[in-house]
Amino acid sequence: MTVLSPAQNPVPETDSPLVLALPKGRILKAAAPLLHTAGIVPGPDFNDEKSRLLRFETNDPGVDVVRVRSFDVATFVAFGGAQIGICGADVLMEFDYPEIYAPLDLGIGGCRISIAQPRDRSGQEDNPNRLSQVRVATKYPSITRRHFAARGINASIVHLHGAMELAPVLDLSHLIVDLVDTGSTLRANGLEETHTIAHITSRLIVNRTALKTQPERITALINRFRTALAPAQTRDQQS
Ligand SMILES: Nc1ncnc2c1ncn2[C@@H]1O[C@H](COP(=O)(O)OP(=O)(O)OP(=O)(O)O)[C@@H](O)[C@H]1O
Ligand SMILES: O=P(O)(O)OC[C@H]1O[C@H](OP(=O)(O)OP(=O)(O)O)[C@H](O)[C@@H]1O
Numbered sequence: 559m560t561v562l563s564p565a566q567n568p569v570p571e572t573d574s575p576l577v578l579a580l581p582k583g584r585i586l587k588a589a590a591p592l593l594h595t596a597g598i599v600p601g602p603d604f605n606d607e608k609s610r611l612l613r614f615e616t617n618d619p620g621v622d623v624v625r626v627r628s629f630d631v632a633t634f635v636a637f638g639g640a641q642i643g644i645c646g647a648d649v650l651m652e653f654d655y656p657e658i659y660a661p662l663d664l665g666i667g668g669c670r671i672s673i674a675q676p677r678d679r680s681g682q683e684d685n686p687n688r689l690s691q692v693r694v695a696t697k698y699p700s701i702t703r704r705h706f707a708a709r710g711i712n713a714s715i716v717h718l719h720g721a722m723e724l725a726p727v728l729d730l731s732h733l734i735v736d737l738v739d740t741g742s743t744l745r746a747n748g749l750e751e752t753h754t755i756a757h758i759t760s761r762l763i764v765n766r767t768a769l770k771t772q773p774e775r776i777t778a779l780i781n782r783f784r785t786a787l788a789p790a791q792t793r794d795q796q797s
Contacts, residue, residue: 564636564657576621576768576775577613579635579643581628585760588666589644595786598623620775629697632658632763641768642779647758648737652698659769660761661780664787667760669739671701673753676726695725696735705735705755723747 578598580586593599599617603609604625613624626634629652631645636655648671650660673694695716696702706713716725722734723743737758738744738751762783769776 562637564633564638564655575615575619576642576772576779577634577640578621578623578779579631579640579645580623580625581631581644581646582625583628585628585644585646585667586625589664589760592664592666592783592786596782598782621779635763635765638765638768640765641772641776642762642764644760645763646760647756648698648701650761650763651756652700654700657766658763659766660763662762662783662787664760664762664783667758669737669758671698671735671755671758672738672751673705673733673735673755674723674738674744674749674751675733677748677750679732692733693731694733694735695722695731697722698735701755702735723749 580589580593597618598621600614600623601616603611604614604623612626613622615622624634624640628646629649631640631643632649632653632655634640635643635645636653636657638657644664645660646667647660648669650658651671691712691714692706693714693716694702694706695718697717697719699715699717702713702715716731718725722736724747725731725734726749727747733752734749735755741751744751762780764776764780
């Protein structure tokens with residue numbers, strides 16, 4: 559199997575609408591007011607849950623939106639299929655695509671990526687903090703490997719796509735690396751957070767090649783988001 563890298567993909571056309579990749583799920587809900595303030599209004603099908611369409615025109619003939627899985631936003635932008643997107647910093651850290659430039663922190667989707675372990679392990683002999691080799695369940699294999707390798711620990715990864723909190727309870731792993739916000743999912747499943755790897759928010763991201771080939775159009779779109787953010791950031795600074 560050949561896995562293509564973004565650098566092998568053709569340079570995008572310059573006369574077609576820009577494609578903005580939006581993640582399904584919680585970030586899309588949080589981003590909706592921002593999109594509205596930035597003057598991007600997708601067509602009526604966008605909010606129709608029964609619609610099978612994935613690409614939508616907007617009120618701006620120069621911008622279409624596509625709705626993809628949150629993990630795939632970075633890949634669509636890195637390959638240049640979408641020139642701009644909205645994506646969690648967790649996803650950017652995981653893929654670490656050199657083709658992506660992230661000019662704006664949108665201040666939404668706040669959470670942290672953390673290590674957690676069963677609450678009752680801290681005083682035990684199999685306390686994962688004392689092991690030189692740990693098994694870690696996560697949907698972030700690269701972040702996890704990098705984190706432990708930097709500390710001289712060889713982490714074996716159990717790659718899951720959800721319900722990570724079950725893994726230590728059912729003996730798939732010693733630890734998990736996952737997103738934590740309120741901590742209620744950890745608590746409900748008998749786990750405790752032992753280390754924060756990074757604080758996460760969502761970012762506006764752009765394809766670097768597209769920014770070079772279409773600087774006016776892309777910079778104008780980035781500036782619409784920057785302006786849309788300005789009142790919220792001014793409010794935050796005043797409170
Ligand atoms: N509990 C949370 N609180 C705040 N932000 C979160 C939380 N969980 C995830 N996020 C942010 O939202 C992004 C998308 O998470 P979400 O749970 O909507 O999708 P997902 O379950 O990862 O995606 P998919 O359904 O495609 O697998 C994450 O990449 C992260 O940046
Ligand atoms: O600290 P909390 O506020 O409890 O939030 C953390 C939970 O949120 C995310 O899961 P999500 O709800 O997205 O479900 P999924 O990833 O398992 O689909 C994350 O994977 C945690 O399970």
